[in-house]
Amino acid sequence: MRRRDVIIHLGGAAAAWSLAARAQERPRIPKIGIIIPRSALAAIDNVTAFEDGLRQHGYIEGQSIAIVWHYADGNYDLLAAVVDEMLSAGATLLVVGGTTPAAIVNRATSVTPIVFVGVTDPIGAGVAQSLARPGGNATGLATAHEEAYARKSVELLKEALPWASHIALLYNVANPFNVNFLREAERVAPSLRVRIDPFEARTAQELDNAISAISGKRPHAVIVATDPFLAGRVKEIVTATTQHRLPAMFGFREYPLAGGLMSYGANLPDMYRRAAMHVDRILKGAKPADLPIELPTKFETVINLKTAKALGIEMPPSLLVRADEVIE
Structure with a gap:
């Protein structure tokens, strides 16, 4: 079973990251928690595109980066708890898709960097102060209104x-x-x-x-x-x-x-692929507050x-x- 097909529940993030750390000899690799709003099957193109984007920037899951995936399947009641678990397990950065999930994740932490994908009106959703300068700990890619x-x-x-x-x-x-x-x-x-x-x-x-x-x-x-x-x-x-x-x-x-x-x-897969660039910039020291939010380039x-x-x-x-x- 591929790592991305494992849906974590409470208590799963720490165990998954512990296994990833023991699988290689460099324990200080970035840990990313990724929340996908849809099911694993429905999101496969988006996930594949994101993984491709990470590889283009030199990140290999389990080697140069540790990832725990959570597929919400449209059910958001446990997302706040899932975020808490990811943060407790030492998440370096969170990636989240969708407007409502992004708002939930943003309320859960004002410190850990967040890269969101496919958010409608980030300002109205309360995850950014402006498109040019988000101002907080979240940035990413927005859709049209x-x-x-x-x-x-x-x-x-x-x-x-x-x-x-x-x-x-x-x-x-x-x-x-x-x-x-x-x-x-x-x-x-x-x-x-x-x-x-x-x-x-x-x-x-x-x-x-x-x-x-x-x-x-x-x-x-x-x-x-x-x-x-x-x-x-x-x-x-x-x-x-x-x-x-x-x-x-x-x-x-x-x-x-x-x-x-x-x-x-x-084109959501294109947006997920481009989200990997935001992840790369933040991991290399950029602040989400200073990274402009991107709008779709492909409709x-x-x-x-x-x-x-x-x-x-x-x-x-x-x-x-x-x-x-x-x-x-």
């Missing part, structure tokens, strides 16, 4: 389906940025002549209920907000939308790769043409030409 994602998602879906006037929106009501996503989608909807019908899902049972309710309402299409809990259930959501013949727009490319219709969003539109054909949808050539990836 949820409002921008929502607006673009509705616009692209409407372009793909000009006849669509009723769009269901699946979101996690416990995620405040999903709530902002919903508000912006509802705000822009009238100008595009569509109606947004929201459906909440923050647990597996609520997701089942939401899917059943959506199929009963028979909307013309579905938008799934970007959320770790929902992203961890890619296969389930894609299967449901396909079975009910619902064209769906997502925020991660994993969805169209799994058979969903299309997605728009930041991508991915379209699954096979799914479009199966749904009887003829995608506009103008949209296909602009897409970053078309799955045929």
